Amino acid sequence: MSPVQLKVPKGVTVLAPVDASQATILTEEALQFLATLHRAFNPTRLALMERRRVRQQEIDAGKMPDFLPETAHIRNSDTWKAAPPAPGLVDRRVEITGPVDRKMVINALNSGAATFMADFEDSNSPTWENNLSGQVNMRDAVARAIEYRADNGKHYTLRQDGKVATLIVRPRGWHMEEKHLLVDGEPCSASIFDFALYFFHNAHTSVANGFGPYFYLPKMESHLEARLWNDVFNMAQDLIQIPRGTIRGTVLIETILAAFEMDEIIYELRDHSSGLNCGRWDYIFSFIKKFRFNPQFILPNRADVTMEVPFMDAYVRLLIKTCHRRGVHAMGGMAAQIPIRDDPQANATAMAKVRADKEREVRAGHDGTWVAHPALVKIALEIFDQHMPQPNQLYVRREDVQVTAADLLNPRVAGGKVTEVGIRTNLSVGLIYTEAWLRGSGCVPIHNLMEDAATAEISRSQLWQWAYHGHRTDEGVTIAPAYLLRLLDEEVNKLKAQPGNSFPRIDLARKYFATQITGKEYADFLTTLCYDSILSVPHSASRL
Known part of the structure; x- marks a missing residue:
């Protein structure tokens, strides 16, 4: 398809070609909305990225993470809670995740999962084509007008009974930039790019359809980064004149530093919070990354770093307790297994691991879990239906849980090897x-x-x-x-x-x-x- 000429507001430069379909996303009004958010909040974003760099230097010098004394009043208070669950987010027992390509979006929405996290982040390679086509797919999905015809002639459409998953979008993290689009000569924040285009085109339609503009927020390292998201949400809602609190954001606790600030993160987003998620793989990555110079934190083979090792178990227990104390969902982590079609025995072993993982999560008090493949939805649903017949487990307070800084930093992996x-x-x-x-x-x-x-x-x-x-x-x-x-x-x-x-x-x-x-x-x-x-x-x- 031939590229088209965009009409752009002052100060905005689009450096890559755009076809006619993508031009309906990069409208002058949408670009103006995006630029307004970027101009307002990118200086704070850059300051927070510098704060990350300084904090890493402190860790390298031996200053280990701990619960913040200056926010103890937030953690210790029983007088505040976050907003109650929003429409479409009361029951989240199984969430399917995946990239934003058109066929995947349709299959995920049709999968029988409660929600679908459409991912512009870790499962999306952020090419210009992927990002813009993904926005087209999001708009068509929210409008219930998405369809796809494969090269073999197979036609994909949304199921006719209306039982499609609630859509949640994950923008890229604060550390990333969108270099294809400049605002006043500087690359746009990738987080604001992904959020602004989705929100501008879909907020009103999603509300009219009975849910809302919902987001998963990745890679944060402090409550100040959550505060920045909350500020973005407030301005965005004001600009298009929808009530504050319409947006909901679930935060992935997938960095070791964020684990020490769970209460504070929910507090910063409390009018917009829909809970926390155990982003287990990124959490392991963060644990290694932050302490990589310290020989006491050498971990064994990835396969040996399970959810039962001390630092992983402690963070899960603390997350469930924290979420339920504040009235929001505590979401479990990803089952990365996929069906093994040419080896029944290996497939049975893999599916048994999925079942054991999901049973551990629901018994611990999680309100839902993640899967990466439609075939795993049924397995996860069966386990959560059996152990959680009600929509969630917000009443499971886990007051027995007492997690210390030493627990969150315990790198011991019994029997772990490097081979x-x-x-x-x-x-x-x-x-x-x-x-x-x-x-x-x-x-x-x-x-x-x-x-x-x-x-x-x-x-x-x-x-x-x-x-x-x-x-x-x-x-x-x-x-x-x-x-x-x-x-x-x-x-x-x-x-x-x-x-x-x-x-x-x-x-x-x-x-x-x-x-x-x-x-x-x-x-x-x-x-x-x-x-x-x-x-x-x-x-x-x-x-x-």
Whole structure:
């Protein structure tokens, strides 16, 4: 489709081509709305990113996280609660997640799950095409006008009984920028880009349809970052004249620092809060990342870091207690397993893991859980229906739970090992995922698991940590940079040797990944490290 000429407000520059469908998203009015939010809040965002950098320096110098003394009055008070659950968010027993491509959106809405988290973040490679087409798909989904015809002629539409999942959108985190669009010469905040375009086009329609503009908020590291979201919500609602509190946001607790500020995060968003979620994979990534220089925090193979290890168990128990004390949902984490169609025995084993995981969550007091594949919805529903016949478990107060800072920081993993198999698994996952991301795919089935950016982050962070500390494998091999780079090249050659090699950007993926596993250079995020390679703008513009 030929690109069209956009009419843009003063100070806004669109650097990439837009087709006729995408131009209906980037209208002059929508761009003005976006620019207004960016101008108002990007300075605060940048200051908060600097605050993250300073906090990391403090941790590196030995100042470990703890509950904030200046906000103790918020944690200790029993006099405040967040807003009651909003329409469509009272019963969230199973939530399905996935990227914003058209077929996935239809299948997820039809899956039988209570809600669908449409993801512009970790399961979306943020190409210009993906982001804008995703916004088109969101608008059509909210309008109940979305359909798709596959190359084989199969026609996908929404189910006719009206029983579609409540839509929740996850914008990108505060750390990311949208370099295809400039406001007054600077790249737009990716969070504001994703939020503003969805909200502007869909807020009124979603309310008319009986739900609201609902969001999942990722990667936050402090209650001040939640305060920024709340300020964005208030201004956005005022600008289009809908009541404050119409928006609801569920915060993913997926950084170790946020775990110490759960009460405060809910408090900052209290008129807009719909709870917290255990973002387990990013949480493990954050745990490694924040303490990567400390030898006491070396973790074993990813497979050994289960929900039963002390720092993971403590954070889950504290999250459930905190949410229910404040009257909001405590959502469980992702089941990454996917059906294994060509191996019934392996599939049975994988599904048994899903069942055990979901039973652990519902018995702990979670109000719902995540799955990544429509086939897992039925399994999760059966378990939650059995143990939670009512819409949620907000009445389960968990007053027995007492979690200390030491509990949240306990890295002990009984029986955990670092092995060559674990190293090769990390290399393989990291390479395959990065290569796919560079091609525009952010949600990738690897080794019978649905992997996204979070698991690739765990993979490279573990390798970096082991190399930095010269850790030894269970087989007695010192994990040195040369050793990891040799194994990396072996894994690259395995992928290249596969019949019908489908990894066209594997050499670029290897180039990026090799910089992140030697215990020297360490990028804050793989996605920001690789972002310039997926831009649809002149190279000079990518340096802005």
